[in-house]
Each structure stands twice: as C-alpha cells, then as structure tokens.
Amino acid sequence: MTTPMLTKNQSLVFDILTKAEAPLSAYTILDKLRDQGFRAPLQVYRALDKLLEYGVVHRLESINSFVACAHPHEDCHSHGLVAFAICESCGQVIEFHDDEVDHRLMDWLKSQKFKAEKSTIEIRGHCANCAA
Amino acid sequence: MTTPMLTKNQSLVFDILTKAEAPLSAYTILDKLRDQGFRAPLQVYRALDKLLEYGVVHRLESINSFVACAHPHEDCHSHGLVAFAICESCGQVIEFHDDEVDHRLMDWLKSQKFKAEKSTIEIRGHCANCAA
DNA sequence: ATCAATTGCGTTATGCTATAACGTGTGCGA
DNA sequence: TCGCACACGTTATAGCATAACGCAATTGAT
Ligand SMILES: [Zn+2]
Ligand SMILES: [Zn+2]
Ligand SMILES: [Zn+2]
Ligand SMILES: [Zn+2]
DSSP: OOOOOOOHHHHHHHHHHHHOSSOBOHHHHHHHTGGGTOOSHHHHHHHHHHHHHHTSEEEEGGGTEEEEOSOTTSOTTTTSOOEEEEETTTOOEEEEOOHHHHHHHHHHHHHTTOEEEEEEEEEEEEOTTTOO | OOOOOOOHHHHHHHHHHHHOSSOBOHHHHHHHTGGGTOOSHHHHHHHHHHHHHHTSEEEEGGGTEEEEOSOTTSOTTTTSOOEEEEETTTOOEEEEOOHHHHHHHHHHHHHTTOEEEEEEEEEEEEOTTTOO
C-alpha cells in the first residue's frame, strides 16, 4: 500500500507515535493532543484507523496500544507476519519478522484450509536492559 | 500446574466456556450466569483469573474473549507457545502448537536477551467451512 | 455550472471491557 | 482463640471503543 499524504489529524497522531519511546493508548494520545485542539476519542481513533490501513502504525492487541512501524521504508504488509517483543518494565517494543516462523504458520493454516487475514504475535516479558 | 478443585463460581464459568462453540466475552458469560446468581462482572473476572492461572482457559487478546483449553489433559503451559486460529465468521477457534515456531521465536528472543513471560499468537480469518 | 459521492472533521452520547475498594464469611493452622 | 488466606458479594469507577448526527471541502462525472 502506498501511503497518501496524511491529513492534519493523521500527522499529529503519527508524530506523537513516532516520537514516543513506548506504545501509547488512544486516550494517552488524546491527552497529548489536547493542546492542538483534540477534544474527543474519535479524532484519535479515526486517525489511527487510517494509519493502520496505510501500514505505518501497528496495534498491539495485548496492551490496547499503538506504535509507529519500526520499518517505515519497507512495507510491513509485504513481509508477512509481524511480531513484537514488549517489555513490561520500560515499555520498549522490538518489532521483528521471521520468515521461518511465517512459513511454518502459513503451512499449518494452509493444511487446515484456514484463510488468514490478520495476525497477532506479541511476546510480553522483559528486555535485556530490564531483566533483573 | 496441577488444577485444584474448582469453586462453585469457577465451575459455573468453566462449564459455560466448555459448552460454548465460540469464545465468550466476560460480559456474555455474566449474562449467561445471571440465572445462577451472578450479578457483577467481578464474579466472572475473578473466576476467569483462576481458570487462566490453572491453564484450563485461554484469553484471546485480539477479541477480548475467553475459551476453554482444547487440550484439557495436557498442560498447555508445558508445551511452549500456544497459537489460535480464529474464524471471524463462525467464531470457531482452533488451538494449536508448533515446536518449530516455538523454537524459532525462542531463539530470536534469546538472541535479544529478551526474557519472555507471556505470549500471544492469534490468526484471524476464515475457517475451511466459512471461506467462500 | 451542477449535482452526487467521498472523505475528513467535530460533537454528543453510548456501549463494552476491566479493576478499585470495601466489607463478609469460612476454613485452617499457630 | 487468634491470625491469616481465600473466596465471595456489592458498589463505584476507570479505561477502551464506537454509533449517530451534522457540517465542510474535494472530486469527478454529467
Ligand atoms: Zn512494521
Ligand atoms: Zn525494558
Ligand atoms: Zn490450551
Ligand atoms: Zn468459520
């Protein structure tokens, strides 16, 4: 997917996520954007929907939060499954891809005649810095 | 983990999940148990917490719902990562495990010195029956 | 030029998901 | 008997997400 010009609201949300060092919830984003005129959750969610569609933002299902894609110049949709390691101490997220994991999962799904549409791979734990 | 005797509330919740053909949200469970005296969400969440701890129920993060473990006689905690294929049409969930996927992910995490604690692997799409 | 369709935006209200905080009762070992 | 752990019940609140309305700007036929 080629990313169109972002609207004002989309840019504001994307910038916040790009600068953030950890995933942000929609309501946290809202709070950070009140000074720029944001008043309601929908303004955030609508921007997020588009950013997700364009593939420049990912949603972390296990923590109801959002992060900017760590590989902005590739197309995250194109290299198959995306996985995340999420540190529960510092919030840092490492986004990664593994072809072997992709193929194994895809093969299994194929064997079940299951038509995959969206995938979630999230590992929560502690990053190298935070592991005691 | 060896599963202790379930309390009344835990049994009620577990039975509902076992009989269900699709994952249930906590509030859906609550509604189904009103006749047995359930009145508040906490009654459900507290039972679910224990059932999750015992490993006899899984939480599906991507749809905020819960399912009974499909492998009640094994210990789901013991065979590494658990993955789910979730049909968005009929709600059917297929729970599966793949050692190869486990090892690849674990190796990657190890290479990053990331200490994994909880994992989520969920594929949403359409099952063989529902795929057009 | 005009009309219709699309898209983004703002606002209010609502619904769904999850937990905090308090108190009760029961069983069990010190 | 005392203290503790645990399950339970209830009320209130916090956190996450969407429905439904209307308005404005854009685009692209006709
Ligand atoms: Zn990405
Ligand atoms: Zn960390
Ligand atoms: Zn299981
Ligand atoms: Zn199906």
